[in-house]
Amino acid sequence: MLLEAKNVAKHFGEFRAVADANLTVAEGDVIGLIGPNGAGKSTFFNCLAGDTEPTAGTILFDGQDVTNASTETHARLGIGRTFQVPATFEDMTILENVMVGAFMRHPGRADARAHAEKIIEMTGLREHAHLRARSLGTPGRKRLEIARVLATGPRLMLLDEALAGLTPGELQQAITLVRRIHETGVTLVIVEHIMEVIMTLTARVLVFNQGHVIASGKPQDVVKDPLVIEAYLGHGHGKRARKRGPAA
């Protein structure tokens, strides 16, 4: 397994943001994490990225315990992440932003630049390469975040609502980009609210609600799960779904 999270829990005082969450990700997988707002998926995601230390449980990456490892160590091992609100380096150009990521595996300036240019080409940011990041709109920033992480040469990419806030046209382009990244051999874990993304890209989905994983499986099956429907639509809707029985 590339990533194994066992019984991961995160408490903030009395509040249990995540309770006993388990996840296994094999090399080449595309996994989706979904759930209503405040369900605990982002906290779990931050635990996987090394941004938040779990209260309990263990996280193994390629057999190595990374439960309490720093974010930098995660990046060096090959775990890259994007942020829900893009955290681009505003005063640096697009090329410079991507070079920061490239420097991790290419310490020389010329090497880093060549690698960054390749990534910029792949992510469709070439014509903006010498503009400052602050001049980009939301879709551009999200694309830049993906490019920056790609430049670090990750084996596992954690995408935190990287496709949210895009127009239908931009969304299709972004889905194509994520597919292309997956084809290069990068494993993906995606937190997303847009079901189109989850249904199109992921092979397996984990559904969070109130800190617990309430369902997991193929996206087509999970969306029909009464517990999932209840989590999204509220008490009563799940019961009605159960009465109707599984959809054909």
Add this chain to the structure above:
Amino acid sequence: MKEATTSKIAWGWLALAAVFLVYPLVFQSAFFRDIGVLLLLAAISASAWNIVGGYAGQVSVGHGMFFGVGAYVPLMVFTHLGWPPLLGVPIAIVVVLVLSVIVGMPTFRLQGHYFSMATLAVAELIRLLVGTWDFAGAAIGLSGPAIPRGWWDLTFTSELPYYYIFLGVLATLLLVTWQVQRSRFGYYMRAVKAGERAAKSLGVPVRRTKLFALMLSAAFTSIAGSLYAIKTGFVDPESGFGILVSVQMLIIAALGGAGTLIGPLIGAIILIPLQTATNTWFGGGGSGLTYILYGGIIVLLARFEPGGLVELWNTYAPRRWRSGSHAP
């Protein structure tokens, strides 16, 4: 397009270097040469501060501690050992490197303004301690060689040799900064300034980057202090470790444009003649004017352009004259 901009910038630097080289030959009076020396010293200090404060975004309000150590140690080795002050320069650098690790290691674990507060507190503490330390001349301070024993004492009657020594140091510092800003370390400093969380997620060793930036900055600030003491032949707690010493570096870099190579130089070119003019016109009665001037600049920068004059230029100058990386 980018090559054309780069070439324009290179020509600009060459022109500036030529102006600095001929300045003391054109303006031969001691007054103007003194302004030139003061300007270069201020540019060196501000450029040194700029490494950690401008590029890495860790705003030190107590860089006077490094300047003060750099100023005191050469005069200490002269006073107590009879050595040429020049031999104190490398010793001072070692001392400030240790000092920067002591200040940086605990404070860089935290984010926000803790580093600024710590530098301010430590600089004030050192100033008070030195003011009561007999070995360092206590409140009276220390003096350098009144009569030179040889060229190595670097005691000259003319301003000219100081001017060119200071110019050489400034050129070296700018060259080092230019190399650093193009290297991985330079990119990492700017990433840390822009966002620590995002930088960490890209494998940037944030604490180490901040600490190295502080050490490099402290070493050059110490050299600035040494140059000041060797040229003036005197240092006391206020002129070495005083709050104005720290604030001046910050204001000059911020006025020109913190985090840019040219910014501190522009800041010095504007502020030092202005400061000299107010001191000359108002004499001793206007000694508080420097504080008013600094305060006014802080208010103007905070209100209109925190990025300083370089950023102002990049925003309002004709596009073909801007520095390439700015968005349309």
